[in-house]
Amino acid sequence: MKYYVIAGEASGDLHASNLIREIKQNDTQAVFRCWGGDLMQGQGVEIVKHIRDISFMGFAEVLLHLRTILGNLRYCKHDVLSFQPDVLILVDYPAFNLRIAEFAHVKGIKVYYYISPQIWAWKQSRVHKIKKTVDKMLVILPFEKDFYQRFNVEVDFVGHPLLDAIEQYKKTANFQDFRTEHHLSEKPIVALLPGSRKQEISRMLKIMLSVQDDFKEVQFVIAGAPSREAEFYKKLIQGKDVHIVYNKTYDLLMNSTAALVTSGTATLETALLEVPEVVCYKGSNFSYQIAKRLIKVKNISLVNLIMDKKIVSELIQHDLNHHQLKSELHKILYEAATIARMQSDYHQLKEKLGYQGASAKAARIIQQSLAAKG
Numbered sequence: 001m002k003y004y005v006i007a008g009e010a011s012g013d014l015h016a017s018n019l020i021r022e023i024k025q026n027d028t029q030a031v032f033r034c035w036g037g038d039l040m041q042g043q044g045v046e047i048v049k050h051i052r053d054i055s056f057m058g059f060a061e062v063l064l065h066l067r068t069i070l071g072n073l074r075y076c077k078h079d080v081l082s083f084q085p086d087v088l089i090l091v092d093y094p095a096f097n098l099r100i101a102e103f104a105h106v107k108g109i110k111v112y113y114y115i116s117p118q119i120w121a122w123k124q125s126r127v128h129k130i131k132k133t134v135d136k137m138l139v140i141l142p143f144e145k146d147f148y149q150r151f152n153v154e155v156d157f158v159g160h161p162l163l164d165a166i167e168q169y170k171k172t173a174n175f176q177d178f179r180t181e182h183h184l185s186e187k188p189i190v191a192l193l194p195g196s197r198k199q200e201i202s203r204m205l206k207i208m209l210s211v212q213d214d215f216k217e218v219q220f221v222i223a224g225a226p227s228r229e230a231e232f233y234k235k236l237i238q239g240k241d242v243h244i245v246y247n248k249t250y251d252l253l254m255n256s257t258a259a260l261v262t263s264g265t266a267t268l269e270t271a272l273l274e275v276p277e278v279v280c281y282k283g284s285n286f287s288y289q290i291a292k293r294l295i296k297v298k299n300i301s302l303v304n305l306i307m308d309k310k311i312v313s314e315l316i317q318h319d320l321n322h323h324q325l326k327s328e329l330h331k332i333l334y335e336a337a338t339i340a341r342m343q344s345d346y347h348q349l350k351e352k353l354g355y356q357g358a359s360a361k362a363a364r365i366i367q368q369s370l371a372a373k374g
Contacts (some may be wrong), residue, residue: 001029002030002031002033003030003033003086005040005090006091007037007040008097010265011266014039015092016040019359020043022360035076036051037051037052038227049076050227054069076100077103080104087110087366090114098117101134102129116137121305130153135369136366138155139156141302144157159357161358161359164360166273178248178251178252178254179255187217189219189252190260191258192260198228198232200262201225205233207320226246254275257333258276258329259275261279261280262280265302267312268301274346276339277332281317307345311342
């Protein structure tokens, strides 16, 4: 069969790559054409557009790049029609993917969505477009099935694919030589995960590094995004004594005592690797003011959303400042009660996310459904 897969962000690249691997195991004749990143490319598929060229965050940034985004939409529609896939598989990335879903539906192309847009947080009206244009929705968070049922939309809960990714990592990892390999000292490590988009990294890294001089007894190490060149980070670091590691985020976290993490999938990865964390987020004031009026959930991190309570601290917008970041980092480095409570909550989080095998289950559902529909 012919599969057209669209992922527009780093987390989507990870989950789509695992899904592609599972589909290939069951369909040896599978042909893929994709929008994605290095991990998907590593599965031997053709990448039409790379995520580094299509990922924009925030309302202001989207407006600034509107011409590029509209051009990408036009190109994608043409490319889908030229490829004539048996199925279009969309991975999160809602602002772009829902428009492509609507187009594909009109053209009679089957549309499957893997990893639901976070419409339960904001823009809940999108559920009606999904109901109309998406043939099958596969969700990865336990509360999403109940959300969709409120709108009479049947979905399949497959479990969270990060459980598979992390379990696979632990089976093959050799992170004991991590410090030697990256020329790190024996000081405790604080991992900095400032995100993957340029605007995001530029904004977050400056704030994260503002507390470096307050914790001279530890070393700060940045998880470099694969799609960002070293020179980009060097300009932001401005000579500070901080190391950068690429393509070793899990190794970095496994060797870290604590982490400062930009809101997103990385907050859940950090929790599943059982590293105490502070969740950080700061957008442009324009984007923040709009989001504040639209978002319908009380937390922004996946960790807190899934547990439906605050288990990790969230410093958002104006609360993300030197004073508060210093205070919260001190807690997860030195307050035994805070660390113990967080570790206990992390174990409950794993139980709530369900069993492993999400990628394999999603691939099986997609292929069985396609076979049934002929």
